[in-house]
Amino acid sequence: MAPSLLEKIQTLISANLHAMVDRALETNSVQVMDEYIRQVEKNLEALEDSAATVGGTVKTLKRKYEEFAAAAEKLDRDIDTLLMKGKDDLAAAAQAELNTKQQLSQEYYEQWQSQDQQYQKMLDMRLKLEGRLTSIRQEREHLRSLIELAEAKKVTLKTIKSLDQLSTVGDEQISSLADNIRQRLDQEDARLEVATRNISAEIDDAVRSGEVERQLEERRRRLNTGGSSGG
DSSP states (O other): OOHHHHHHHHHHHTOOHHHHHHHHHHHTOOHHHHHHHHHHHHHHHHHHHHHHHHHHHHHHHHHHHHHHHHHHHHHHHHHHHHHHTTOHHHHHHHHHHHHHHHHHHHHHHHHHHHHHHHHHHHHHHHHHHHHHHHHHHHHHHHHHHHHHHHHHHHHHHHHOOOGGGOOSHHHHHHHHHHHHHHHHHHHHHHHHHHHHHHHHHHHHHHHHHHHHHHHHHHHHHHHHHHHHHHO
């Protein structure tokens, strides 16, 4: 995963849509918005491809961790059995193998967690970028209508010979449309901020829940082992 892609995505997410609208109004053209849309679509596709690759790696690492963890758990039980049967040599060999499997299990776990964090970050960025793309597409259409209205008014003004015949309705309408566009952008920024907080909270809750479940499962295993030994 090239860092440059994530940097490009972050730049697109952080783009000032208000400034983009102002620029389009100044130039009477939606070209700047069209270029932004092209860049978002291009990088969104690249992000989805990379996320799929990282997601596959996450599943592989998780599976390898679980395999080694399960093998280590079985070896741990086998060592106790061998010791109780007086087979110390076999127990020593099994202990050495257990140490290796535990080390590998820990390494796979750390890699899995690291890649999963990267994967969740990429999914979060994809969600934000998709939201930006939807917003800018909508505002492009509104802005295009606004520019067409302004151009139509210019044509109308050229045909009117007397200033007494001019009406301010057109100016008020254009101003109102521009205000509406900026208001929608403010609302979209607020929704994005709320969504970001919610996603971060969900990820944190999921991680904490998974850790608690792992701890409880470990306690269950110890209790079961203790109960068996006591019997």
